[in-house]
Amino acid sequence: MKATDLRIVFMGTPEFAVASLDALVKAGCNIVGVVTAPDKPAGRGMKLNESAVKKYAVEHGLHVLQPEKLKNPVFIDELKALQADLQIVVAFRMLPEVVWNMPPMGTINVHGSLLPQYRGAAPINWAVINGEKETGVTTFKLKHEIDTGDILLQQSFPIGEDETAGEVHDRMKEIGAQLLVKTVEGIAEGRLEERPQSTVHSPQLNTDSLPSSVDRGPSTLLKHAPKIFTETCKIDFSKTVEEVHNLIRGLSPFPGSFTELQGKMLKIYRSKKETSPNPSQGGELVTDNKTFLKFSCSNGYLHVLELQLEGKKRMGVEEFLRGWRG
Template sequence: MRIIFMGTPEFAVASLEALLGAGEDIVAVVTAPDKPAGRGQQLQQSVVKQYAVARGIPVLQPVKLRDADFLAELSAFKADLQVVVAFRMLPEAVWAMPPLGTINLHASLLPQYRGAAPINHAIINGEVESGVSTFRLQHEIDTGHLLFQEKVSIAPEDTAGDLHDKLMVIGANLLVKTVKAIASGKVHPISQDTIPVNAELRHAPKIFKEDGAIDWSRPVDDVYNLIRGLSPYPTAYTSLDGKVLKIFKAMKENIPTTHTPGTYLTDGVSFLKFACPDGYIAIQELQIAGKKRMDIVAFLRGYRPSSVTIVS
């Protein structure tokens, strides 16, 4: 089959690499336009583009997916199938173009966690299981007929970054399985409406900066899951002496506390922890405004918080 691959971030590179490794004919790659980045605001290519260019695969970077010139260029490749991994929402003029349609790899066990940030929301909600799904695109986002799924467990200490890396590898292999099945005619699409769901459907909307603000009046488990679910990006944050403190890694202490939620305690040497109504969050890795990311010992070596309860 002639395949056009669509994707932008690192998560998509693993799938593209797996398809090429399986001998699939990737005739073109569609990815995001180059964007200014860094202090010098120099144009930065997506990692998918870098990977494709290094292997001599033609790259398309449309600003508008309904642009007539882009649609004509896309059609000229005469693809049999389009594969989408971590890309934009496609108009019907694009996803309906190939004779075999367009398939998508999604980082959740659909129909749960439809949306832009399934990995983050699964961790934030304290899920113990996630997975990947392949499905055919249709009009409503992430609602198309399912092709294959694979589950993966979430460890209590897993961050969004950890789950991302697990699903990236598992998803790439599942995508190869899906493409091979389509080529052989051995796929049996299943409507998501027929999938039994044991709990209410949860969604995974895009994460915004304000979603990372920690509310210390929440239960310690909720705060812990928020920190895990937003690490390493965009990170949960709080305020320390008027400065923004990003938290990348923490431990939870489910113990009785008499401290007001949000109170922070330290020995000035090895720990800094914040009180919740039913326990503490002990910071392990953090970054304060204007400084680099560091572990708690290195942070306390060079920083003396004020307005803090000192304990031994």
């Protein structure tokens, strides 16, 4: 059997998922249905906003389903009527078993890490925050526990020292899309071996800045990727300059790390490190009011390159300093 012979239902919502859907379409796959989030009111006029996946699907004449609830009997019947051989999930909601277990070939997911590492909602952010030198993409079969299904294919790639989560995201969506096409082709041709995650070698990832909640056991060191909350984004300048730099780039461009400046929130999107044997007290602001603005950390200074002060636009540091009176 060829990949083009399969009846495929695709499920996804944001721009990250569009790359995968586009790759499948360009590979000639038969996408019999696209499931995405319902339209939501947004903006001043509260006009209904369509997901990136819906916009793509409509432009390419694909059948779209937008269920409010995935267990809704009407939606389940519509899904069954599509008679999919295979379902694909990329950046979508958690599926109930009645959905993921429906097609005879199962449901596969594209996850933004080298599983079993970084299971969870924010794998790209946490890999960068933790200072990883490498990450990757995994395709796997869905089962009950989130991100624990049998692995189909994986592909790794390096993370640059100053690369932001947004830049990793943009590279990863293209790498993941191509890996997905290879996965579908392998499934159709019956040549892919499913590997339980318990048998997959766990990469030796950087452990220098692990949160205390992470299992540091000697046999298997698994790092997780939970949802990002506001407290995660607050910069602690008592930490090393490496840790602060990694936090900033790991949360850039969204949701953005922040500190306070003159009683206002200051978001920092880009930075560079300056190590120093005798830095000032953590969090001290140093600037020449022309070309640089930096904060002291435990072992050096964090230079701010791109920032946004509350109520202002995002800008480079020199532009900011021209209009700021410290």
